[in-house]
Amino acid sequence: MAVPSRKQPPGRIKIMQALRLLMEEQGFDAITTAEIARVAGVTEGLIYKYFKDKRDLLYQVLEEMFEGVILRIRARMDLEKDIFGRLHAFIDETVAVYATQRVFARIILIEVRSLPDFFTSRAYGCVRVYSRMLQGVLEEGMASGDFRQDLDVRFLRDILLGAIEHTCLWGVLFHRELDVAGVAGQLITVVREGIGPST
């Protein structure tokens, strides 16, 4: 689904590109529909031919980017054989995405959280798929005995997702470089062995 980039009307594409471009420099709320239309080279009314409202436009832009991100992470994970390798791949690739795709990172980490209808959007479906990927690895690890058994998989998943997001958040907010290997490495260390004195 959402695949045929062929049949998409040019105006629709230009509108989505315009928003992506504008979001390189401004937050979503600061961007007006008039500005989007101007940059896209179309009229304001056209936006509402293809998008239910301004937020729906944001969600569809996010969905488009998220599909690429999911493919990228999945491909990277498929290269790894052992559990911790796959876990590391997931974390490392996620951080790498946040580091390089700033518009994507800003949308997912900052913008959509406060928009209520996001959680019924197709873009949120991507979040669930993404989240499920991590959960899958964790379940494997439980089943194989590589991870301790006394943890709730969903809790553990949320702990990891939160840790990843928050370690990247400040860099994304303040446009600072992200030390991808550093963040991913520290995360994996903590997760593997905890913060107790090294064994």
Added chain:
Amino acid sequence: MAVPSRKQPPGRIKIMQALRLLMEEQGFDAITTAEIARVAGVTEGLIYKYFKDKRDLLYQVLEEMFEGVILRIRARMDLEKDIFGRLHAFIDETVAVYATQRVFARIILIEVRSLPDFFTSRAYGCVRVYSRMLQGVLEEGMASGDFRQDLDVRFLRDILLGAIEHTCLWGVLFHRELDVAGVAGQLITVVREGIGPST
């Protein structure tokens, strides 16, 4: 500072209470200034006598609540002697706050993140104080040798903060009960010992 609840004009207090009340049921963006004024029993214009703009009102409400939260967490931590006890107190009390003070939780976890000028507000100062409390514990743990030495304290702090926030996020978003002891317990377990098979 910010103490004298005496000298505050009644209108100002009523406006802040009105926003808190309205936020029990609605998101910040969905609340209009007209509605705030109506509930407060004052006119719309008065809001702008005491608050720079609508967001500034939100920040001041948050700041007021945050001061109480900080006192509460600090008091709880001061009861604990050993490092892991203090760490557990910080986590447990934070989760308890998110579980019981839903308006506070929603503002800090969901609303302010996308508002650019939040990070120059006094309320953000509270976030820094709060965050510094955790960092203090971690530094102690490093110094005393209770924690492993090869971790960056600030990374570790962000990992923990993110983990706490994210494990509470869905409950807060979807108005579900939070299993305070469960969340805090799992977090402490992971942090202490990692996810490797239990030793």
Added chain:
DNA sequence: GCATAAGGTAAGTAATACTCACTTTTTAAT
């Protein structure tokens, strides 16, 4: 070659955050 639908336009509307000139109340010094 024409009907039909899809792509696109332009002017208008309602809502809402915010302003400003003004009035009322409180405070405090003579």
Added chain:
DNA sequence: ATTAAAAAGTGAGTATTACTTACCTTATGC
């Protein structure tokens, strides 16, 4: 007590902006 001045509060008005609607234009299939 009187009054000046500062603080508290009002209410009508404005600019912005997301969104609508009726209309035009171009492409597509039969």
